[in-house]
Amino acid sequence: MKGKALTLLLVEDNEDHAEIVRRSFRSHQVANTVHFVTDGEIALDYLLRRAEYSDPKKSPRPDVILLDLRLPKVDGLDVLKEIKQNEELHRIPVVILTSSDEEHDVATAYDFHANSYVVKPLDFKKFTDLMRDLGFYWLGWNTKPFVQETID
Amino acid sequence: MILLIEDNEDHAEIVMRSFKAHQTAPPIHHVTDGETALDYLLRRGNYSDPDRSPRPSLILLDLRLPKVDGLEVLKEIKQTNELRGIPVVILTSSQAGNDVKMACDYHANSYVVKPLEFDKFTDLIRDLGSYWLGWNVNPSVQETSSS
Numbered sequence: 500m501k502g503k504a505l506t507l508l509l510v511e512d513n514e515d516h517a518e519i520v521r522r523s524f525r526s527h528q529v530a531n532t533v534h535f536v537t538d539g540e541i542a543l544d545y546l547l548r549r550a551e552y553s554d555p556k557k558s559p560r561p562d563v564i565l566l567d568l569r570l571p572k573v574d575g576l577d578v579l580k581e582i583k584q585n586e587e588l589h590r591i592p593v594v595i596l597t598s599s600d601e602e603h604d605v606a607t608a609y610d611f612h613a614n615s616y617v618v619k620p621l622d623f624k625k626f627t628d629l630m631r632d633l634g635f636y637w638l639g640w641n642t643k644p645f646v647q648e649t650i651d
Numbered sequence: 652m653i654l655l656i657e658d659n660e661d662h663a664e665i666v667m668r669s670f671k672a673h674q675t676a677p678p679i680h681h682v683t684d685g686e687t688a689l690d691y692l693l694r695r696g697n698y699s700d701p702d703r704s705p706r707p708s709l710i711l712l713d714l715r716l717p718k719v720d721g722l723e724v725l726k727e728i729k730q731t732n733e734l735r736g737i738p739v740v741i742l743t744s745s746q747a748g749n750d751v752k753m754a755c756d757y758h759a760n761s762y763v764v765k766p767l768e769f770d771k772f773t774d775l776i777r778d779l780g781s782y783w784l785g786w787n788v789n790p791s792v793q794e795t796s797s798s
Contacts, residue, residue, distance in 0.1 A: 590755040606790045609736050614760045616788045629786055636782045640775055642762045644751040 505638045506532045508561035510542040510578065511596070512570050516619065516626075520565065520596075523630030534561065539573025542566075543581060546588055561591060563637040566613075568597040568604055576607055583612040590644050592637055652678040653784075654707035656688040656724065657742070658716050662765060666711065666742075669776035677784060680707070685719025688712075689727055692734055706792060707737060709783045712759075714743040714750055722753050729758040736790040738783055 507524065511517045514537075521533050536542045544550045545558045552558040564582065568575035575595070582588045592614040597604065600618045608616050617633065620626045653670070657663040663681050670676055682688050690696040691704050698704040710728065714721035721741070728734045738760040743750070746764050754762050763779065766772045 590752065592761070600788065602791060605788055606736070609790050612758050615738070616790075617786050618788055632778070632782055632786060636778055640761075640763050640778060642746070642751055642764055644755055645748055 504531045506534065506559050506561045507634075507638070508542070508545065508564045509533055509535045510537075510539070510565065510570065510575070511535070511567045512537045513567070516567075519623070519626050520630055523627045524634055527631050527634055532559070534558075538571040539575060539578045541572075542570075542578050543573060546582060547585070562643055563641075564591055564593045565596045565633075566593055568595060568599055568608075576604070576611060579608060579611045579613055592641060592643065594633065594637060596633075652680060652705060652707050654688070654691065654710045655679050655681045656683075656685070656711065656716065656721070657681065657713045658683045659713070662713075665769065665772050666776055669773040670780055672773065673777050673780065677708075677780070684717040685721060685724045687718075688716075688724050689719060692728060693731070706733075708789055710737055710739045711742045711779075712739055714741060714745055714754075722750075722757060725754065725757045725759055733792055736792055738787060738789065740779065740783065742779075 509517060509520055511520065517535055517537075521535065524533050534545065536545055545552045548555060548558050566575050566579060570578070575597070579593055579595070582591065582593055589612075595608045595613045595616040596619060598619050605616055617629065620629055655663060655666055657666065663683075667679055667681065670679060680691070682691055691698045694701060694704050712721050712725060716724070721743070725739055725741070728737065728739055741754045741759045741762040742765060743762075744765050751762050763775065766775055
């Protein structure tokens with residue numbers, strides 16, 4: 500964890516929630532960089548390196564993706580499906596971070612190979628505790644495969 | 652409960668003691684080879700009675716196992732309808748790039764390398780337990796059991 504430049508991609512359309520996530524990661528000093536996008540289409544632009552993100556330097560591969568489900572333009576489950584079907588992206592851990600505890604959402608997320616599914620707590624303190632634990636676990640303990648990047 | 656699939660008795664001991672040391676001490680069922688793990692999960696052999704093989708809410712899986720290798724066990728779990736929703740955390744000494752890749756390809760939920768130091772190992776088990784059993788939501792399973 501220490502000394503590694505770790506990148507997190509946060510896909511979240513709720514600005515307040517995004518702020519809590521970013522602040523928590525800053526205060527726990529877990530991730531060096533949090534990239535934040537607010538809809539499913541920009542998330543895919545970032546990950547697939549299209550449009551404004553076609554320069555790989557503007558879109559470094561994240562070490563973990565936090566993905567909300569109800570997103571504008573492209574829904575979270577479709578983003579998840581795209582990630583897990585993509586040769587270069589499918590090994591990146593995707594943690595669904597959502598207000599939904601609907602059984603259908605949970606089941607579908609796992610069917611599409613989400614690594615984990617977490618429901619956002621309503622309580623602010625609990626939310627920050629979650630972010631701390633989530634950060635330490637996915638960026639600290641979990642091992643991601645090394646990806647050979649072809650950057651020209 | 653947790654299913655621990657680990658052939659190294661010392662490591663298994665550390666895992667079980669670490670869980671016991673923390674307030675939330677879930678029941679742990681420990682098996683020492685891949686074939687017994689599959690017997691348990693698929694409810695065959697000694698485990699054909701579902702009361703003897705309750706569904707775990709978390710599987711900790713080592714890779715180098717006797718009889719059936721860990722990656723094969725993982726593959727079987729993630730291809731079986733009643734089992735694929737159970738989070739599988741690979742807990743192994745191997746840092747081999749190929750093992751990590753294959754585990755991801757077979758849809759392991761997470762891959763963790765066992766720390767060498769005892770204190771770190773217990774910290775890992777604490778964090779692992781509170782994340783997977785505390786925060787993570789599992790899908791409900793449609794069980795077809797005749798009872």
